[in-house]
Amino acid sequence: MSATTHEPTTAPALRPKRTHPAAIASAVLGVAGLTLTAGIASPFALWKGKQAITAIEADPDDYEGRGLANLGRVLGLLGTVLLVTWLVLGLFTNVLPVDIGQVFKTALNQALGPNAIVFALAAIGLNVHFGYTGLLNFGQAGFMAVGAYGLAVSVVTFDIGFWPAVGISLLAPVLLAILLGVPTLRLRADYLAIATIATAEILRLTFGSVEMSDTLGGSNGLTGYAGTFQELNPFESRLDLGFVAFSARDTWSVLVGWSMVAICLLIVWALMRSPWGRVLRSIREDEDAVRSLGKNVFAYKMQALVLGGVFGGLAGLFLALKQASVVPTDYSTNVTFFAYTALLIGGAARVLGPVVGAMIFWFLISGLGSFLGQATSGIDPLVPTWIMDNTQSSLVRFIATGLGLMLLMIFRPQGIFGDRREIAIDER
């Protein structure tokens, strides 16, 4: 991880002193470390504080904020001590009512398990849309929904076989993409965002509507279509590798799921290194320039929308298969935003970005959930109830994850795999 580089300052005498941004970041991180994040933010507070002090000393005419930076460092130091203490106590003794080993196991299980696969697939689709082509699709949940319902409705309501239904499930997102793209892809980018988020909501409400519950299952959803998938399961017993453990059913889902992810990654990799991928990236930068060079921008955007939509549909199909039921609430808008989070964590416009991002996202969410859950349960919980009780802890993990995303944007705006040089161009 590289430290923030300093832009050469111009005409220092004319500029008023300003608080160095790293000093503010350090203080915020220090406070966060001692409260919400149980010390996890604290080492970063120490680091940013040191960076701020160095920068202020190098440029005392330009920057102030030494006090803030020092506050951040002190809080960061306290938080780091706290972090190390509870990690050591949790891992090696039974003093704490929290089993850190169990927390890590739960977190890893989720990071490698079916949930991460769903979001990895959805985020691969968004990577094609947003990362490579610059299409702001806020309705990935809609593509997932038509993928899932394409399978379930075909089998349950219309009673066609499992395999033709899988075909329909792959075709449905293509149709949705064309339907969405024809009117909106000629318009400015923000219209696509509005149209897609609205479409995803319309689809979710339609799938859950009372009026159509005979066909679509209503709010209870549909079940009983995944038999063929489960019968193909070659695993008979539970898989336990020590650091992760899956039930026989999950093992099968995970095997199929990661294979699907691998195939999708291969497709994205092969396409994005080709001249076709170059046109997409160029459209992201400036579509008029691409037009002026004789490329049919609309057709390329449509192809990208369809391709990413199919990946989204695959995410829905996999979700439907692994849990053997489709419920409209599984396709709400926050699914889209979680997928975006995963994409940004990993780094947009990088082949592996969305997958690593989805794994980290689920590692954090479930690890924090498990830790806070244990820390707030029992007769004498580690965290006193006046700070948070057991029901609140399941929400605090989202707050902490949001904070983590903020940290990421401060320290590595390009994501894990991103190229810092590209971000530098935006700042020019």
Added chain:
Amino acid sequence: MSADTEPARPSAAAPRPDLSGLEPRPGVPKPDPIVKGDGIRRTFGGLAAVDVEHIEIQRGVITALIGPNGAGKTTLFNLLTGFDMPDSGEWSFNGTSLQRVAPYKVARLGMVRTFQLTKVLAKLTVIENMRLGATGQRGEKFWSAALPFLWRSQEESNTRRADDLLARFKLDAKREDFAGSLSGGQRKLLEMARALMVDPELIMLDEPMAGVNPALKQSLLGHVKSLRDEGRTVLFVEHDMDMVRDISDWVIVMAQGQIVAEGTPSEVMSNPAVIDAYLGAHHDTDLTELDEHELESEAEAELDHETSTASDEHRKDAP
């Protein structure tokens, strides 16, 4: 996507048409026009940004399009290349009507433009910018994109062509840099080089000299001339009078959306209507040659007048 049509390669240097005998009036017919337009009109609200009765662009020469700010030059560019829709009018390129033809099709026909505010693809390298310009790429089709053996050889020949152009425009040292890291003048060069990758018959440059430093200007002028010498037609918008005088064979003057004058550079520069509307009274004289005292007294008189009227108004405003 439909099959890309390779634009016809311009035939190398036929003798340059002589336009000096043409009558210098707006809309005069040319011996061999590549672009012909009639009644092109575009209004924004009540303002007629472009209202051109008749325009012809001669093939194989450099035509300059000049005029004061807001004269409608860039709008006319946008209309001709399909980036904007006119209220009415028709125009053709090489005899093909371009009404309601999408910009990308216009470019494929061999009529390629650059932009006033350069549009380089910032997060692509210079060489990738260049490769994008090549037309008829097999690798740009979805189904063959994933199979490199179908497009690798074509990509290699495109890259060789791109490298030649980069060397010609002296950008070869920047080959692997992000286009976003180039200076303003280098961006202009890259945009021009990229447009040449399309191998256009008519290249339309929108203010190629804006923001380019004087040293680079001279070589840019050379590049524009060399385009004509390889048989291409050039149409450019420019404010830099030295450039217009230096390299253009024919000049079209626009003001308030209309063509007000046409002619060879010397004819246009001596046309009183153009001088009054656009160039100003001292356009043709070096400042040092003018009588400094005369200028000074003129300026002082003007200042005095302004201050006195200003104080008059001030007095009026006072209670």
